[in-house]
Amino acid sequence: MRDTEYQELDGLALADLLARREVSAEDLMACAIRLARARAPALNALCYERYEESMEVARAWRHTGAFRAIPFLLKDSGLAHARFPSSLGSRLLNDTVYSRNATLADRFEAAGLIPFARTTVPELCMAPTTEAARNGAPTRNPWDAGRSCGGSSGGAAAAVAAGIVPLAHGSDGGGSIRIPAAACGVYGLKVSRGRLPMGPFRGEGWGGLATDGVLSRSVRDTAAALDAIAAPEPGAPYAAPAAPASYLKLLTEPPRKLRIVVWRDAWNGIPVAQECVTAVERAAALCRDLGHEVIDGAPPDIEYDAFVLAHANVLAGNIALSVNTRLSATGQPLRDDDLEPVLRQGYDHGRALPAAQYIASVNRFHAVGRILDGYMAGCDAILSPALTRLPPQLGELSTAHGTFLAFRRQVATYATFAAAFNASGQPAASLPLAWTEAGMPVGVQVAARYGREDVVLGLSAQLEAAQPWAGRIAVPRMD
Numbered sequence: 001m002r003d004t005e006y007q008e009l010d011g012l013a014l015a016d017l018l019a020r021r022e023v024s025a026e027d028l029m030a031c032a033i034r035l036a037r038a039r040a041p042a043l044n045a046l047c048y049e050r051y052e053e054s055m056e057v058a059r060a061w062r063h064t065g066a067f068r069a070i071p072f073l074l075k076d077s078g079l080a081h082a083r084f085p086s087s088l089g090s091r092l093l094n095d096t097v098y099s100r101n102a103t104l105a106d107r108f109e110a111a112g113l114i115p116f117a118r119t120t121v122p123e124l125c126m127a128p129t130t131e132a133a134r135n136g137a138p139t140r141n142p143w144d145a146g147r148s149c150g151g152s153s154g155g156a157a158a159a160v161a162a163g164i165v166p167l168a169h170g171s172d173g174g175g176s177i178r179i180p181a182a183a184c185g186v187y188g189l190k191v192s193r194g195r196l197p198m199g200p201f202r203g204e205g206w207g208g209l210a211t212d213g214v215l216s217r218s219v220r221d222t223a224a225a226l227d228a229i230a231a232p233e234p235g236a237p238y239a240a241p242a243a244p245a246s247y248l249k250l251l252t253e254p255p256r257k258l259r260i261v262v263w264r265d266a267w268n269g270i271p272v273a274q275e276c277v278t279a280v281e282r283a284a285a286l287c288r289d290l291g292h293e294v295i296d297g298a299p300p301d302i303e304y305d306a307f308v309l310a311h312a313n314v315l316a317g318n319i320a321l322s323v324n325t326r327l328s329a330t331g332q333p334l335r336d337d338d339l340e341p342v343l344r345q346g347y348d349h350g351r352a353l354p355a356a357q358y359i360a361s362v363n364r365f366h367a368v369g370r371i372l373d374g375y376m377a378g379c380d381a382i383l384s385p386a387l388t389r390l391p392p393q394l395g396e397l398s399t400a401h402g403t404f405l406a407f408r409r410q411v412a413t414y415a416t417f418a419a420a421f422n423a424s425g426q427p428a429a430s431l432p433l434a435w436t437e438a439g440m441p442v443g444v445q446v447a448a449r450y451g452r453e454d455v456v457l458g459l460s461a462q463l464e465a466a467q468p469w470a471g472r473i474a475v476p477r478m479d
Contacts, residue, residue: 001017001028003034003035006163007031008163009166010167010216010217010218010470011067011216011221011224012218012221012224014067015067018063018069019068024069025061025063025069026055026059028071029055029058033051033055033071033116035162035164036049039142039163039476040159042477043139043149043158043159043162044136044137044139044140044155045139045154045158045164046119046159047076047087047117047118047120047135048076048084048085048086051116051117054114054116054117057114058071058114061114064111065112065113065228066225066228066248067111067225067228069112069114070112070113070114070167071116071165072114072115072116072169073119073159073168073169074115074117074168074169075118075121075152075156075168076088076089076119076120076155077121077152077171078093078096079212080101080102081102081115082098083115084098084115085097085098086098088123088125089122089123089132089134089135089152090339091133091134092338093322093326096326103199103200104197104229107197107228107231108228110228111224119154119156119158121152121153121154122152122154123399125152125171125173126152127151127152127397128148128150128152128175128397128415129148129150130151131148131151131394131395131398131400132340138395139154139155139158140394140476141158141183141184141391142161142162142474143161143441144391144438144439145477146393146394147183147392147393148183148393148394148397149184149391150179150182150184150391151176151179152171152176153168153169153177153179154180154183156180157170157181157184157188157215158180158184160186160217161184161185161217163474163475166216167216167217167221167222167225168216169214170214171211172211172212172422173205173206173209173210173211174209174311174411174418174419174422175415177213177215177430178386178418178429179418179430180215181430181432182442182443185432185469185474186216186217186432187217187218187430187464187469188213188216188429188430189213189226190429191211191230191240192211192241192425192452193208193211193238193240193425194238194239194240195211195427195451196211196213197229198210198211198236203235203238204237206315206318207317207361208238208425209311209365209423210422211422213226218464218470219251219457220461223250223251224247226247227246227247241451242451244454247453247457250454250458255290255291255462257291257293258380258381258455259295259378259379259381260287260293260383261297262295262382263297263298263299263382263385263417264277264280264281264296264384265298266299266385267302270388270412270413271388272388273388275390275434275436275442276386276388276390278434278442279385279433280385280444282434283431283433283434286433286463286467287463289466290462290463295379297379297382299384299420300371300372302371302372303364304412306364307420308412309361310360310365311408311412311423312346312349312408313349313357313358314358315408316350316353316404318350319346319349319350320353323339323347334347341400341402342398342407343399343404345403345404346404349405365422368420368424369424372424373424373426376426376448380455381446381447382445382448383445383446384417384447385417385444386418386430387414387416387417387418388414388416388417390436390440397411397414418445421447425450426447426448427452427453428445428448428456429445429447429456429457430444430445431445431460432472433463433469435472446459446460
């Protein structure tokens with residue numbers, strides 16, 4: 001199979017070729033590995049590559065699931081897999097190994113997704129850019145090498161945008177799927193809390209904020225992946241409302257008219273770049289053309305500063321847990337160069353955080369959820385910018401200097417529209433519906449009520465059909 005043909009097709013189209021025996025799993029893995037070797041180094045998007053071993057896995061693979069035998073990438077987020085160590089982008093946690101797979105990793109493989117490497121992340125997945133010191137260099141945006149690719153699923157978004165794989169694993173605890181999807185011009189859905197398994201090693205991430213998922217170049221690939229991996233897990237602390245029989249099948253049914261509220265302004269008067277406002281306005285016009293009712297609105301008051309502090313507190317508590325667990329396992333003290341400066345500050349903040357303040361922070365998330373759910377009683381979806389501005393230049397959101405709380409406040413002026421939907425547990429996606437004259441993607445976010453991924457996916461598919469984006473593949477330069 002030619003690499004050009006491979007990168008032009010989404011996962012389901014490749015699976016169809018497999019089903020018709022026009023290509024083999026080995027053919028597809030060979031394409032993915034060639035493209036990875038040609039394009040990933042310029043991006044610094046991959047780690048823990050297992051190319052030769054994965055070719056052997058592909059040769060022996062028996063077709064399974066909706067994707068049958070598609071090359072796939074796992075995020076370096078600590079999702080356990082016996083074949084792939086992980087670092088979470090940290091020198092302290094480098095080369096963590098696992099004796100067994102996480103539930104989700106097994107479900108990915110049962111869906112026919114064959115991992116062959118991990119994708120880069122910021123340290124401990126704690127930044128909206130992927131510039132971890134552990135990775136030796138920043139992960140670059142495939143559309144502009146001087147800009148951030150987003151984070152924390154930055155390597156995943158860059159790899160999908162560059163055509164290395166049609167879809168890749170991501171995770172999102174404050175926008176970490178949607179931020180890089182917006183920055184790299186791919187589709188990224190954060191699902192409802194409890195929709196995907198977190199086990200068997202834990203029941204929740206970051207006080208219920210975090211969930212896993214995929215980034216893809218087509219809405220239907222995301223829908224098919226969700227069909228394959230979304231099912232209850234025994235002992236899980238959360239359970240999303242019952243899913244339809246098939247999200248993928250729903251995309252083929254006649255759409256219903258939706259009531260959509262458009263947000264142009266951000267909390268606290270945080271500036272929103274004109275490119276982002278224009279993208280939302282054009283998306284709103286598309287929605288009207290599709291027959292939906294579109295009304296102007298504004299975000300409800302969620303006491304944004306208090307929410308940002310609550311988010312920082314919970315992240316800091318999780319930094320302390322991750323670091324202390326590693327130190328206990330190794331029996332070594334924390335060295336000065338084990339953590340980047342901002343993360344070291346976060347560790348100290350987490351260690352000193354009173355239990356009552358941590359609980360109050362989680363309660364703040366629950367309050368945000370009640371506010372947003374009440375707000376959406378009168379509508380089906382919210383349309384907003386995915387980010388407040390274009391992806392920043394590398395180094396602007398660095399964790400190499402400054403304090404933890406100052407960094408979190410800086411992040412809160414960039415990924416402003418993202419994290420509130422982690423607190424509420426509602427599904428939200430970034431769609432690559434706009435591009436600047438210079439060729440940079442501009443994401444638009446669609447959010448729906450808790451448990452209504454069908455609304456997000458259905459509207460996403462309509463917008464994708466009205467303004468297709470699948471043909472855009474970035475070819476990074478090897479300077």
